[in-house]
Amino acid sequence: GDQVKQSPSALSLQEGTNSALRCNFSIATTTVQWFLQNPRGSLMNLFYLVPGTKENGRLKSTFNSKESYSTLHIRDAQLEDSGTYFCAAHYGNEKITFGAGTKLTIKP
Amino acid sequence: EAAVTQSPRNKVAVTGGKVTLSCNQTNNHNNMYWYRQDTGHGLRLIHYSYGAGSTEKGDIPDGYKASRPSQENFSLILELATPSQTSVYFCASGGGEVFFGKGTRLTVV
Numbered sequence: 302g303d304q305v306k307q308s309p310s311a312l313s314l315q316e317g318t319n320s321a322l323r324c325n326f327s328i329a330t331t332t333v334q335w336f337l338q339n340p341r342g343s344l345m346n347l348f349y350l351v352p353g354t355k356e357n358g359r360l361k362s363t364f365n366s367k368e369s370y371s372t373l374h375i376r377d378a379q380l381e382d383s384g385t386y387f388c389a390a391h392y393g394n395e396k397i398t399f400g401a402g403t404k405l406t407i408k409p
Numbered sequence: 410e411a412a413v414t415q416s417p418r419n420k421v422a423v424t425g426g427k428v429t430l431s432c433n434q435t436n437n438h439n440n441m442y443w444y445r446q447d448t449g450h451g452l453r454l455i456h457y458s459y460g461a462g463s464t465e466k467g468d469i470p471d472g473y474k475a476s477r478p479s480q481e482n483f484s485l486i487l488e489l490a491t492p493s494q495t496s497v498y499f500c501a502s503g504g505g506e507v508f509f510g511k512g513t514r515l516t517v518v
Contacts, residue, residue: 387451396467399444399452401449
């Protein structure tokens, strides 16, 4: 809900371009996860982050706990990157709350 | 990767009936979660559990009960199903990083 604000809500990219998705947190977030929900509805784990940066292929994610945000960078977007990206904030006693998602469409 | 299995994958229930959604995980995770996903709302937390015998209310617990009889199993129970509970339900487990099942599509008619 409002505790995790995800932007943009939708994004259309040309194949081969780069972009960044962002989540802002209004709760004391300890760790962050990023997921990709594919068109079949399955949630795929992308990153699990303590404060810092991780990279995996064309994806890179940063979690800045002091400024309460996380970003997901997509480099050289491919058609298979299409789907809905969710960030999730881990906080309190093992509670996890999600952003509303960014629907990403990659155009050839 | 963690294995989280939900059953059934699809369910049609009648208004006022009882529905039980089941979730099983084989990775010995302490924490398990139930979410629902509706268009425009992302995933919202219904109930969660820290281990066998424990259930905790999430952000939208009204109309739902949960049961954690063992480390592996976590059920979501709708005692009196209503059409507003038509949704896709996801179970997850984790001890830090969480992993999701494939979801259960519930339609209450």
